Amino acid sequence: MFAPGAENFLRQAREIQDEELRKFSSRITSLLQNHDLGNDTIDCLQRLFLIVSATKYVRKLDGKFVELLQKVLCLPKCPEQIQALCAAILREMSPSNYLILSCNEIQEAKLLSLVSSVLLAQGHKKAEVLAVGQRVVKVLEGRLPEGQSSRHLLPLLSKIISLSPASLTEDQTNLVNKRMVDWLRYASVQQGVAQPSGGFFSNPRARQPGPITEVDGAVATDFFTVLSIGQYYTEDQWLNMQAFSMLRKWLLCYGSEGANSPNSDDKSEVDGSIMSMVSATSTSSRLLPPKERLREKAFEYCQRLIEQSNRRALKKPDGDLQKACLIEAVTIMDIICRQDSSYVYRTLSCLKILHGRISGDLACARALLPIAQFFLNHSETAAVDSEAVYKHLFTRIPAQLFHSPMLAFEFIQFCRDNIQFFTENLSIFRRIFPNLFKLLAWNSPALISEFMDLLPALLGADTAIEIFHLLLDLPCLAAALDIQLRSASAPISERATWDPAAKPASCLEAFRHPLYRSTFQYLLRIETAPRDSPERLAPLRRLLGSMASCPRVVQCADTIPVLLKLYFSVVAEFADGSLINQLVLVLLERSEQLYEIPAFKADVHRVLSSQLVLLCKLHPSLVVELSKELLEFSGTVNCSPWCLYTSLPVLLQVWAIGEYMSVSYDKRCTVEQINKFFEALEAMLFEITQLRPSASIPKYSPRVITVLMTTLTKLASRSQDLIPRMSLFLSKMRAFVQSPAMASVYSEEDNEEILTRAVELMNLLKMPSVAQFVLTPSAEVASPRFHRDTNVCLPLAMKTASRLLERGTGFVPG
Numbered sequence: 001m002f003a004p005g006a007e008n009f010l011r012q013a014r015e016i017q018d019e020e021l022r023k024f025s026s027r028i029t030s031l032l033q034n035h036d037l038g039n040d041t042i043d044c045l046q047r048l049f050l051i052v053s054a055t056k057y058v059r060k061l062d063g064k065f066v067e068l069l070q071k072v073l074c075l076p077k078c079p080e081q082i083q084a085l086c087a088a089i090l091r092e093m094s095p096s097n098y099l100i101l102s103c104n105e106i107q108e109a110k111l112l113s114l115v116s117s118v119l120l121a122q123g124h125k126k127a128e129v130l131a132v133g134q135r136v137v138k139v140l141e142g143r144l145p146e147g148q149s150s151r152h153l154l155p156l157l158s159k160i161i162s163l164s165p166a167s168l169t170e171d172q173t174n175l176v177n178k179r180m181v182d183w184l185r186y187a188s189v190q191q192g193v194a195q196p197s198g199g200f201f202s203n204p205r206a207r208q209p210g211p212i213t214e215v216d217g218a219v220a221t222d223f224f225t226v227l228s229i230g231q232y233y234t235e236d237q238w239l240n241m242q243a244f245s246m247l248r249k250w251l252l253c254y255g256s257e258g259a260n261s262p263n264s265d266d267k268s269e270v271d272g273s274i275m276s277m278v279s280a281t282s283t284s285s286r287l288l289p290p291k292e293r294l295r296e297k298a299f300e301y302c303q304r305l306i307e308q309s310n311r312r313a314l315k316k317p318d319g320d321l322q323k324a325c326l327i328e329a330v331t332i333m334d335i336i337c338r339q340d341s342s343y344v345y346r347t348l349s350c351l352k353i354l355h356g357r358i359s360g361d362l363a364c365a366r367a368l369l370p371i372a373q374f375f376l377n378h379s380e381t382a383a384v385d386s387e388a389v390y391k392h393l394f395t396r397i398p399a400q401l402f403h404s405p406m407l408a409f410e411f412i413q414f415c416r417d418n419i420q421f422f423t424e425n426l427s428i429f430r431r432i433f434p435n436l437f438k439l440l441a442w443n444s445p446a447l448i449s450e451f452m453d454l455l456p457a458l459l460g461a462d463t464a465i466e467i468f469h470l471l472l473d474l475p476c477l478a479a480a481l482d483i484q485l486r487s488a489s490a491p492i493s494e495r496a497t498w499d500p501a502a503k504p505a506s507c508l509e510a511f512r513h514p515l516y517r518s519t520f521q522y523l524l525r526i527e528t529a530p531r532d533s534p535e536r537l538a539p540l541r542r543l544l545g546s547m548a549s550c551p552r553v554v555q556c557a558d559t560i561p562v563l564l565k566l567y568f569s570v571v572a573e574f575a576d577g578s579l580i581n582q583l584v585l586v587l588l589e590r591s592e593q594l595y596e597i598p599a600f601k602a603d604v605h606r607v608l609s610s611q612l613v614l615l616c617k618l619h620p621s622l623v624v625e626l627s628k629e630l631l632e633f634s635g636t637v638n639c640s641p642w643c644l645y646t647s648l649p650v651l652l653q654v655w656a657i658g659e660y661m662s663v664s665y666d667k668r669c670t671v672e673q674i675n676k677f678f679e680a681l682e683a684m685l686f687e688i689t690q691l692r693p694s695a696s697i698p699k700y701s702p703r704v705i706t707v708l709m710t711t712l713t714k715l716a717s718r719s720q721d722l723i724p725r726m727s728l729f730l731s732k733m734r735a736f737v738q739s740p741a742m743a744s745v746y747s748e749e750d751n752e753e754i755l756t757r758a759v760e761l762m763n764l765l766k767m768p769s770v771a772q773f774v775l776t777p778s779a780e781v782a783s784p785r786f787h788r789d790t791n792v793c794l795p796l797a798m799k800t801a802s803r804l805l806e807r808g809t810g811f812v813p814g
Contacts, residue, residue, distance in 0.1 A: 013047075013054035021051060025065050032072050037082050045085035052092045063098040066090070070101050073114060080110070087114040094121035103135045109144060112136070113152035120159060133160040133167040141175055150179075151238050158246040165253040173254045177290035180243050180250065185297045187224040187240040188212075192232035212237075215313040215322060225301060227308040227325055229318065247298055248328065251335050255291060295336050299343060302329035302336075306354055323364055330354070330370040337378055344378050351375075355389060365397050366407055369414050376418055391428055395526050398435040403485060405446065408439040412450045419457045431527045433458045437470050438524075441478040442552070444559040455563065456570045461579055464571050465586055466528055471563055472604065473523065473537060475595045478556040479547040480523050480540075483511045510543050538593060545596045557600035561607045568611040572618060580619040581626055587612060588633060588653055609652050616656045620665035623656055627673045630657065631680055651707060654681060658711030662718055662776050671719050678715045678722055681708060682729070689736045702750045706757045709733075710775075713761040717771040727765050733758035 016024075028048060031041045052059045072078060073086040090096070101119060106112045112135065119128040136153050144150060157176070160167060168176070190209045212220045212228045220228055226241045233241075288296060309326045313319035330351065337343045355371050358364040372393050375386035401407050415422065415429075415436065422429040436458075440451050459467060470477075486508055504510035511520055519540045522529065547553055571583065587608055594601050616622065623630065630653065657677050663669045685708040709730065716722035736742060737751040746754075764771040 009050065010054050013051045016051055018060060021059060022062070024048065024051075025061055029065055029068060032068055037072075037079055042079075042081055042085065045082065045089065049085055049089050049092065052089060058093060061093060066093060066096055066098040067100055070099070070118075073118075074101070074106075074111065083111070083114055087118055090118045091121040094118065095123045103132055106135070107139070107145075109139060109148045109150060109152045112139060113156055116156050120156075120163070126164065129160060129164045130167045132156065133164070134172075136160065137168065137172045137175060140179060149235055149238075151235070151242060154239070154242040154246060158249060161249060161253045168254075174290040176250070177254075177294040180247070181290075181294050181297045183236065183239040183243040184247070184294075184301050185223060187236045188234045189220055189224050189228075190234070191230035192234040192237065194232050214308060214311050215315075215318045216311040217314055218311075222304060225304050225308065225325075227305060227318075227322060244301065244328075247301075248332050248335065251295070251298065251332065251339070255295060255335065255339050292340075295340060295343075298332060299336050299346075302333045303350060305329040306350060310357065323367065326354075326358075326364065326367045327370055330367060330374060334370060334374040334377060337374070341378075341381060344382050347374065348378070348382050348384065359392055362400060365401055365404075366410060368393055368397065369410055373414065373418070376421060387426075387428070390426055394428060394432045394435060398432075398438050399524075399526050402438040402442045402481060405443055408443045408447060409450070412436070412439055412447055412454060416450055416453050419454060423457050430458070430460070430463065433463065433467065434470060434528060435526050437474065437477065438481060440559075441474050441556050442481050444474075444478075444556045448559050448562065452563070452566055455566055459567070459570050459574075461574065461576075463528065464575070464579060465582055466530075468567065468583065468586060469590070471560060471567060472590055472594060474560055474563075475548075475553050475557040475597060475600060476537065476541055476544055477523055478553045479507075479544040479550065479595075480511075480520060482547065482550065482552065483507050483544075484520075484524065487511050504543075507544060507546060516540065516543065541593070541595050548595065548597045553595075554597065554600075557595070557597050560600065561603045564604065564607045564611070568607075568614065572614065575618070577619050577621065577625070580615050581622050584612065584615055584622055585626065585629055585633075587615075612652045612656070616660060620660045621668075623660040624666040624669045624673065627661075627677070631676055651704060654684075654707055654711050657681070658707075658714040661715065664776055674715050674719045675722065678712060678719070681712055681715075682725075684708060685712065685729070689732070702746070702753045705754050709754075709757055709761055713765060713771070714775045716765065717768060717775050720768055723765050723768060727762060730758045730762040730765070 024044070025048065028041070028044045031044065052061075069086045069090055073083055073090070090101075099118075099122065101115050103112055103115050103119060106115060116132040116136065119132055122128055136156050140150060140153060140157075189212050191212055193209050209232075210230075212224055212230050214220055215227055215229055224237055224240055226244050228237075230237070305325050306329055309322045309329075311322075313322055333343070333347045333351075337347050351371055351374055355368070358367055372386075372389055375384070375389050379386040397407070398411065436451075436454070440447050444451075455467075490508070504513045504516070510516045516539070519537060523537060523540065571579070575583070591605060591608055594604055633653070660666075661669060661674060661677055685705070688705060688708075712726055712729070716726035733755060737746070737755050742751065764774055
C-alpha cells in the first residue's frame, strides 16, 4: 500500500486526460529544444514519467516528441538524471513505432546501458537482442576510457542471456568467461576511497583506504567476495559482486558445453574419483580452457563463501546476506558438479560438514534444500547413503517452519521437482505426507497450484483413506497450527499459572490439557498413522469451532473442494473394488463429521455427492458387498433422522441402494437383502409422514421424500411380496400431503410434486412387469438416458407408463 500522499499523486496522474497530456508534453518539448536541461526540465520529466507509468494502458505521446526524447538521451553532454528519465519514459512507452535508437556506435558504457534498456523493452525482438548482445561484448572486449565502468553492462548481459542465449558466439562467451574469472578472483582487498567533499579543510589521511573485513569484523586474509565488508568499494569489487549475482545463470547457459568437451567426455566415474583426490591447484588453472577455468574459480569462490558463512555477523543485514549467499553457493556448486563430475568428491566433503553445522539451526533451514538437492543429484555417483539428510529435511522442517511462506513454497517446489525420484527411491517420502499437509494448511491458497501437482504422487492404495481424512480435516489442522504457534510464543509465566486439573476455558488451554493432548498430537503428527475411528477428532472439531471464522482457516477451507475433485479423479484410476468399498463407507461417515463452517460443509457435500455417484458407477457391486454396513448406517440415520435430511451424500446413499441393489448389477443380491433395506428405508419414510403440528417441525426437502418413495418402489418391484405393502403406503400419500403438519411446512408446489410422484409410482406397481422394466431397466435400455427426471434419475418411460395407466383407470391415491 502507498502512503496517502503517494496515493494522491497517482490518482492525479491517472485522471489526466489526453488533451492535458498533449499540452504538458508540448511544454517539455519547448524546454528540450531550447536546451534547457536544468531543474525545471527534470521536474517536468519526473511528472511525465509518473503520468505514463501510473496506468496499465500505454499513454499516447506525439511521435515527434518521442523522437526528441531519444535525441536528448544521446546528447554528448546531457545530465545523467535527464538521460535516465528519458530512458525510463521511453521504456514505459514501448513498444514504439517511432524508435530511432541504435546502439551500434555507442562507446560510453552508461549510455549504452540506457539505450539498450529501451531497445530490449520493444517486445524481445530477436534483432534488437542480437544487436545489443554484440555491442555489449564488443565494449567489454576493449579497455574502457577513464571514468567509465563495466558495471552498467553486466545487468544487460544477464538480460540478454535470459532472452536469447544463442545471441553470443563461442568466442564471445570465452571472452566473458575470462572477464568473469578476473572479476570473481582478483578484486582488490583494500576498501575504496570516499569521494572527496572538497573544501579547504579536507584531510588527505582520512581518505586512505583500509583493508576489507569479514562480517565478524576480522581483517580479511583471503580474496574478496560478496560477503566481504567495506565502508566504500572499488570498481572491481562492485564487478565482483555483480559477477557473482549472474554466475548461476551464466553457468546454466554456457557452462554445460564444457562437460561435453573431448577432455571430459572420456572421464568415467572412476576417473572422476581419481581426479577428485588430486588438488586442482596442482596444475596451473591458467592452462585450462576459459570455461573450465571459470568453473574452477567459481568453485573456489563458493568454498570461500561457505567458510565466511560460519562467521558470526555483527549486523543483522550481514547475517541475512550470509544465509542468501550460502544458498546460492551450494546451488552453484551443484551446477558445477553436474557439468563436471570431478568436483563431486570435493563438494561432498564440504557439504557434509556444512550440513552437520547448520542442520540444527532453523535460521539456515532454507539452505538445507540445495544441500539435499546436491545429495539427490550426486549420492549415487559418490556412493553415499543420504537417507539421513532426507529424513531430517522431511520430518523436522515442515513441522517447525510451516509458517515461513518462502520456505513453504521452496519446499513444495523442491518436492514437486523431484517427485519421481522420491516416490521410486525414498520410502520415507510416502510416510511423511501428513507433514507436507501442514505447509498447505497454513499457506493455502498460495500453494494450491504446486500442491495439486504433488498430490497424485502421494496417493496410493495404502495412503488414499488417510489422505482423504487429511483433506477433510485441513481447516481443523490450520486452526491447530495457529494454536501451536501461539502456545509456543506464550510467556513462561502464563504457562506456569495454568492448572491441568481445571476444564480448559480456551483453545490455547486445551492444547496443553491432558484430555486433548493425544488428539492434538494425532492431528499434528509428522508421519502417517492408522486412524482408530472417524469420531476420534470429533471433540477437537467442536473445541476448535471458535476459530471457524479465522481468515486463515476460512481460506484453507475454500481450497478443499478443488483438492477433493483432484483426489477422486486420481483414486479412480487405480482403485479396486475393495478400496472403493472402504472409501464409500468413509465418505458416508465423514459427510456429517466436518469442521463447522457452513459454506465449507455445503461445498464439500456437493463434491462428495457427485463423487459418490461416480464411485457407484465404477463399482456397482459395492451396494451388495456393503449391504451389512449400509444397513447399520441406515439404522443409525433412522435413530437420528436429521442426518439424512441435511446430508446430500447420505441421500445419495438411499438412491444408490435403489439403483444398484439388484441382480442386474450383482448376482449375489438376495431377496433377504432387499427386504432388509426395504424395512430400514420404510421406517425412515414413515417417520417423515407421521409428522404432528409442532413449532420444531423440520422442513425436509420434497426431494428427500420422492427419493425415498422411488427407492422403496424399486426394491418392491424386485421383491414382489413387497408390492402390496408399498402400494398401501403410497395410497396414503394424499392424506399425508393434506395434513395440517404438511400444510404448515410445504408449499402447494411441493405437495403437488410429492403427490405426482406417488401417483406415478402407484400406477407402475399395478403392473409389476412394467414396473421392473421402468425402474430396473437392462443395460441396453438404461444407457441412452437422454431424458432424466429433475429429482431422481429415472427414465422418461416412467411418466409415459403412468399416463397410459391413468387413462385406463383414472386412479388417484387418497
